[in-house]
Amino acid sequence: MPTDMKGKIVAIDFDSTISHCPAWKGVGVFGKPIVNAKWALERLKDMGALVVIYTTRREIPLVAAYMKENDLPYDYINFSPRNVEQKLSDKKIAADIYIDDRNIAFRGEWKDTFLEAVNFKRWEKKDQEKAISK
Numbered sequence: 794m795p796t797d798m799k800g801k802i803v804a805i806d807f808d809s810t811i812s813h814c815p816a817w818k819g820v821g822v823f824g825k826p827i828v829n830a831k832w833a834l835e836r837l838k839d840m841g842a843l844v845v846i847y848t849t850r851r852e853i854p855l856v857a858a859y860m861k862e863n864d865l866p867y868d869y870i871n872f873s874p875r876n877v878e879q880k881l882s883d884k885k886i887a888a889d890i891y892i893d894d895r896n897i898a899f900r901g902e903w904k905d906t907f908l909e910a911v912n913f914k915r916w917e918k919k920d921q922e923k924a925i926s927k
């Protein structure tokens with residue numbers, strides 16, 4: 794396990810990655826924190842990573858309040874200093890690593906990626922399907 798994440802920017806999605814969100818319930822409505830989210834955020838911060846929460850939500854002050862209330866450490870929401878330093882577009886958060894419940898990692902092989910994409914199911918959605926079939 795790497796012991797140093799110094800200088801690495803880790804972009805982390807909010808809904809269904811930090812906060813439970815099996816289905817959209819509206820502006821400012823958040824689920825409970827996902828097990829070990831706090832643990833992982835604390836480790837990343839301890840290891841020197843810069844943690845950026847990225848979300849399509851517009852209610853950023855409410856997301857910030859949620860993070861604070863639940864003791865979830867982070868550096869920025871929807872902002873990466875690298876976008877400014879490298880004069881990049883602000884349409885995508887610049888990061889070294891993206892953690893997202895809707896992500897498929899591209900590892901240089903398009904046929905595998907294509908199969909993962911067409912078979913993709915969100916993890917919280919999978920839980921719902923299991924619950925219904927029981």
Ligand SMILES: [Mg+2]
Binds near residue numbers: 806807808809893895
């Ligand atoms: Mg999400």
